[in-house]
Amino acid sequence: MTAQTIDEDRSDAAYRSWLKEAVRRVQADANRSADTHLLRFPLPTDWGIDLYLKDESTHPTGSLKHRLARSLFLYGLCNGWIRPGKPVIEASSGSTAVSEAYFAGLIGVPFIAVMAKTTSQAKIDLIEFHGGSCHLVDNPHEVYEVSARLAEETGGHYMDQFTYAERATDWRGNNNIAESIFAQLRLEPHPEPAWIVATAGTGGTSATIARYVRYSQHDTRICVADPENSCFFQGWVEHDPDAACASGSRIEGIGRPRMEPSFVPGAIDRMMKVPDAASIASVHLLEQRLGKKAGASTGTGLWSALKIVAEMRAAGERGSVVTLICDPGDRYLDKYYSDEWLAEQGIDVDPYRRHLEAFLAGEAWTG
Structure with missing residues (x-):
């Protein structure tokens, strides 16, 4: 895909309309x-x-991470990283993933949480309740690499809360x-x-x-x-x-x-x-x-x-x-x-x- 094609895709009227509605829904939650x-x-x-x-x-969504998830979604949307129909993927110990699953459902995109197998079952159940899915790993240190790989394989966006949390919040x-x-x-x-x-x-x-x-x-x-x-x-x-x-x-x-x-x-x-x-x-x-x-x-x-x-x-x-x-x-x-x-x-x-x-x-x- 050429750079020109990418530019044309990002100015597409359907995408811009979707983006405006997605941002409105997230802001309305706030x-x-x-x-x-x-x-x-x-x-x-x-x-x-x-x-x-x-x-x-x-x-x-029951936790401090609701504020963070809202900010991360606005950050990803306004940067053009979150796209219609493409999954959002996150490395999470649970609560951030619960909140991000909620916001993904709010704007109609799939969500995948990459978490350690030791994460409490109650959190896994909440992620699935909000429409997300869970990818569990044996070693907690693997969550970063696995999240990045899943994003590359699916064409989705790795939210990466551990990098962007302090940047996304005003x-x-x-x-x-x-x-x-x-x-x-x-x-x-x-x-x-x-x-x-x-x-x-x-x-x-x-x-x-x-x-x-x-x-x-x-x-x-x-x-x-x-x-x-x-x-x-x-x-x-x-x-x-x-x-x-x-x-x-x-x-x-x-x-x-x-x-x-x-x-x-x-x-x-x-x-x-x-x-x-x-x-x-x-x-x-x-x-x-x-x-x-x-x-x-x-x-x-x-x-x-x-x-x-x-x-x-x-x-x-x-x-x-x-x-x-x-x-x-x-x-x-x-x-x-x-x-x-x-x-x-x-x-x-x-x-x-x-x-x-x-x-x-x-x-x-x-x-």
Whole structure:
């Protein structure tokens, strides 16, 4: 096919009409469902510190990744990468794929998720519910190569969230998650949070929040919480863009075996390494205190947020801290809420549960 033929194809009236309608449908979804609730986590009132959780599980596809998927689809459509009738392919641990399957169905293109076989069955079921199909691989490290190969074989588009997440989101505003947080805090006792805590899968969310904070000239600092079996913490501490680890994360949705292109270390102020048992104990605490089940990635952020609250309390500081509810816990009933699975993994949450309960009862944070 000649360059001239390609140019003629991309200016075709039928394609332009399809593109306009596809963009309209994706933007209409944002108009209906862009914002989510900001929940207050109960802390002793005499501490003078407020802890909030931005509940991203209330999106139509049930997770923080709904925002990302919308941005990636708009980015791919407006770049001319997503074409009528051609599949969109994504390397995903599940939640992004659920959301992308939804948007693919919205604009009428096929969707294929390339995921590790260890991905929870509930996520696979949700992808298929939204009309997508799943291509499962034995080794999580293979998802990138397999996705690129499938795109080449089918003539489709490899979305590549791990490269494009930080580019696709408008971090200056346009109702991104950071802008929403600050708008919802406007009437609260401490409207400018001392810290916002995020977790990283692609790194796109932490980059968006950090860039918005700097662009808007806020004093808020950004902390990224990293689970076991993820290299982001090591890469950030050692300033090593080639940091890697051999094992995959047990905390679905976050943690990566390599430094992903969308993770922007220079934009964030602090990182914490969180034991998996602490992450899981924290979501059990969330259910106990707010009556809300969440995935363990939420627990990773909540543990770090509570540690920051403890540091502020010890220093006599007042203010607010914000973290995220990333996705609902009903996707992980056979994992993080299963005593059998925890035993198989050798995860003992009890010491961390007791630690959290003691802290909220007024004892000092230890460790």
